[in-house]
Amino acid sequence: MKEDYYVGAYWGPRKETALECARRAELFFHMLARCDPSFTQWYRAGRGSPRELPGWPVHPEMKELETFLLHGRHRTDVGKEVIEDLGFRQMVWNAKREATDLHLSCGKYSPWGGPNLCLLEPPRQGAILERLLRVPVLTEVLTCMATAWDPDFAMVSSSEMVDLVERRKGEVRVGWLTYLSRRLGKVPPLPAPVRIEPVGALGWLLILSPEPMTASNPEHVAFTARVRKLLDRAGLIERPKPEPAGE
Template identity: 85%
Template sequence: MQDKYYAGAYWGPRQETALECARRAELFFHMLARCDPTFTQWYGAGRGFPRELPGWPVCPEMKELETLFLKGRNRTDVGREVIEDLGFRQFVWNSKKEATKLHLSCGKYSPCGGPNLCLLYPPKQGAVRERLLRAPVLTEVLTCMATAWDPDFAMASSSEMVDLMEEGEFEVRVGWLTYLSRRLGTLPPLPAPVRIEPVGTLGWLLVLSPEPMTAGNPEHVALTARVRELLDRAGLIERPQPEPASE
């Protein structure tokens, strides 16, 4: 069975308006469109969209994205009241079959309910999947996420590898490719063949291998574990647990 890969960026509580999130999303979508031809048009849910399309076309411009985020506000089950501190969330995709899917959650400043995030899920099979699961492409994808969303960390990996490596809920995830914000601390020396690339002045991108790393390969597991250990010793893995809301 093949590993299930994804790319994700994560950051802690950050109070932002729908317009501020839309400004980041506009930059993200425009940068992402340069990573692969299938990333130029996205679609969202809604009633009455043309049957030949995967959904309602998403216009990646700031005002339209602000409206989209406002539609994705979290609400209470009873009364459907807006929960301001849980921010905004949206799901979009780019085709009917073999779709890449995006999950965006931003503007959240509650210590509860998980982090803000940007997740990209490649297709489960097909030529597009094979094209996306290459280190140069995922390097560009993570650079887009880091530049637009300014996360604490981001990574591209398989779910299976994450399950092997992750030791706690509140920690930086280390994967095939890993982005670390300079906010986290100082990067230690890392063993070959790890390649370190700066992402502007924001942080560093670590590429552990030019080829996809799998949880079924002992050498891949050992290298990922070693990198995680060195980052942990440097204080870059553990993240502070969210403080409970004061009454």
């Protein structure tokens, strides 16, 4: 059975302007382009995007990204007034036959409506997916996300694995690869073959296996659950309920 792998970074309420988010996005896109050739050019996606392919390119330049994010502000149904505390959201894709989608939600400082996030969804199958599902590439992608967005945590997993391992809604998710910010606490000793690598001064990257972890393998599920339990005992899994950011 094919599994739906994704790379996601998540962080709590953080009040940032469109320009501040654009500065992070510019760094992220430039770093991401070095991870794989399919990440060098992105195009607008979602509602209002042209039907003719590949559509409108998104240039990784701060001022253009600021405008792009401002177009993605949340608005009320009645009156179309901007909802400031929900920040900005946008979606891009790389216009490949084996397409990768990228979702951004940033600048949100409301405790409601879910976290800020950077979510990369690779193609479900094909040569590009096989090239991406390798530890060196995914390590680079997670490092890009951690460096640019400074999330609370980030991870690589399949949706199927998350469904089997996750225990509480909104918890820190543990995947095949997991990034944990130092803000969460100290990483405890973990069983082999887990590798723990620092990501600058920001946090740690946990690599559970040199090969893809799959939900169809009971040993993979059990080991991921074991690591999650150890991290939970160390206080790294349960996230505090977010409070509204200061005005």
